[in-house]
Amino acid sequence: MLRDITLGQYYPGESLIHKLDPRIKILATFIFIIELFLITEFIQYLWILLFLGMVIIISGVPLKFMLKGLQPLMIIIILTFGINIFMTKGEVLWTLGPLNITREGLHQALFMGSRLILLIIGSSVLTLTTKPIKLTDGIEKLLNPFKKIGLPAHELAMMMTIALRFIPTLLEETDKIMKAQMARGADFESGNLLKRAKSLIPLLVPLFISAFRRADELAMAMEARCYRGGENRTRMHELEFHYKDIIAFLVVLCLLGIIVWQRLR
């Protein structure tokens, strides 16, 4: 059952959005988030909705998958909504015991809630249409200029690559150790929280030991294959900008322009 896990939430496809350069997609996502925070009026969300709707339609990823990303963050969304609706002072609409719901509060809660939901959906587009490995490549390239101030861009990317490679292997191993310990009478499922946490020790100790052994062997194998850090290293797949990347970036910049212009007016 652990064999077919997918990492991240990549939705395979061949759309224009899938084919865009990962660097453009990462930058565009950042700009999109900035845009969301520059918005001051409800009506401006129309621009965002128009843009996001267009991107989602082009990407061919079903809306269901986009909304799935909201689930784990539902508590935060509800909390944001709740705090805003009750804590904002202004013209009282309804009273619920000690709590007042104000007109301003309702407006603020809806406004903040929408911002959060759009933010999550917007960043889901990035992870849904970009393979984790491409994302890693993109991050490495984007961080390259910061190498001069001592940021280990290549090392970070290599760590992510190795993590992506080994997460399924370690999950499989966890499964194996769990079964082995259960066969010897370990109980992972009953008892209170403290008891359950304690019962994880016979699982975690062998898992960590094995992970360290793997790391040691992998390091040796990498050295045997002439690995010596990022210097003088070439890549098989060089990232290249195409016209579509430039156009996509211009579209995002246009949106930023519109929102900034409306704000300054």
Add this chain to the structure above:
Amino acid sequence: MNNMIEIKDLTFEYNREEDGKNIPALSGVDLNIEKGSFTAVIGHNGSGKSTLAKNMNALLLPSGGKVYVNGYDTADESKLWHIRQAAGMVFQNPDNQLVSAIVEDDIAFGPENLGIEPGEIKKRVKESLQAVGMYDYRKKAPHLLSGGQKQRIAIAGVIAMRPECIIFDEPTAMLDPYGRKEVMDTIRKLNKEEGITIILITHFMDEAALADRIVVIDEGKIALDGTPKSVFVQVEKLRKIGLEVPIVTEIAFRLRNKGIHVPEDIISLEEMVNYLCQ
């Protein structure tokens, strides 16, 4: 220069952590490996055979004596990357030597480290995967492959660096019989068709029997060295070292003890059948 690897009076000592004493793993090993040859190194656990392998591509450096790979001294740090490119290595655990989550990216890892330009890397990746018969799996994730397949990917990853020699450190120890056959077939093919020098560290006698030459290591020293036929006839000496002989050699040995004159140079099942049925 006909020798791929020259080992002169090699000594290697481990530092034992408990008491800080130096424990010799290898002492006074002299060994030359000819270019294009297929040599098997056998020995029981702790005999020093794995240590010997790691000394052959500068993963370990000699405590005494010299190791030359393609004429380069492994102690010469400026030649380190030449040495590791010329003498590739495949390890025991297929999982712990693959770096990337996509097969073709993993094959590209070695050439990328060597700074080869992208077009050439793509060509090499394709050729290497074809050489091990795994080209159809180039987009797959390694954790979805079988042990034998993973090991073939690891081999392809080494071939892509265009080595003259590959050192296999017990490559089949963690595989099932089918995976072992896959890997052994690949190793023989590389030796016969690509002319790559093979050094196979193993504890399976039937695998060692496929080599041109067998070197037996015991207690950090070379105990026996010769063709499979000349090594396997020394049944009693091998037993003393703690090694099993191939089943055919065992049968021949027992038959000889019972007074039946089986020729000494029979090491394959086919030869045995031919002899017994004549």
